Amino acid sequence: MTDSIAFNRLADLLRDRGEPTRYQGGKLRTRGFCHGGDAPDTVAITRTNDGVAVFCHKCQGNEDFLAEIGWTLADLFDAPLERPRDRPADDLWIPCQDRGKDKGGTGHKRVAQYLYRDANGRTIHGVTRCDHKDFAQWRPDTSTKSGRRWSLNDRSGNRLVPLVPYRLPELLAAKESDRVIWIAEGEKDVHALVDHGLVATCNAGGSGKWTAEHAQYLEGADVTIVADRDDKGREHATAVVESLRGMAHSVYVVQARTGKDAADHFAAGHTDTEFNQVWAPIPYPGDPAAA
Helix, strand or coil, X not given: CCCCCHHHHHHHHHHHHCCCEEEEXXXXXXXXHHHXXXXXXXXXXXXXXXXXXXXXXXXXXXXXXXXXXXXXXXXHECCCCCCCCCCXXXXXXXXXXXXXXXXXXXXXXXXXXXXXXXXXXXXXXXEEXXXXXXXXXXXXXXXXXXXXXXXXXXXXXXXXXXXXXXXXXXXXXXXXXXXXXXXXXXXXXXXXXXCCCCEEECCCCCCCCCCXXXXXXXXXXXXXEECCCCHHHHHHHHHHHHHHCCCCCEEEEEECCCCCXXXXXXXXXXXXXXXXXXXXXXXXXXXXXXX
């Protein structure tokens, strides 16, 4: 083994932080400092065929632990993870066979994953993009082999998880700082905006899925909507605007100067100040457009 192996990297990191570790039951164990715990066996660290697995028995997962040490899920793998060049660096691109595992199938190859978190940063559901361009939604479920259930509803069709906008914790922090919040039609465009220093969000499922439940988190916020340059994009932007009337402080609607969406706009070399403004349904107070 070398220091390039994920297990060794993590063990060295804990050593350098001065965190006590010990081996027990074939696992490296350390305290749950992700939640301020001091029990020595709370977090179990296990070698896998291609990396390392981490599980905090207090958190019932690894997200808080990884966040505490500055790692992402990609860091748990031994080999460097490849991703297409046109994707943001913080997208998760790993080869796996997720969907179908619970039923014994081989599943599909995952190419991107987007986690939807509540105000406290807990994952409440996710969107997995597969290699055949399917966007499958799931919710955490420790009773399954994959740790997730590929449905957000029960057998009667009742939704089991709340509707929240993408990157909700970042959105709420932006509101506290009086920053403009951008709304795109999908996660790819959100990351294009975030890569250029903006705060952005969207709803899961794409066009037509934005609701008043999403809008409630934008009360009092200054909002810019990036409408896709097609009929569905215009309809989606209009629906978002209507949900924000009487809710947001200001709302502007813009379109890409080049191409269809925010990703195309930035790919063409434009900046965030070069979007084409197409509508000011709720102008910022004092803006000449309010006259």
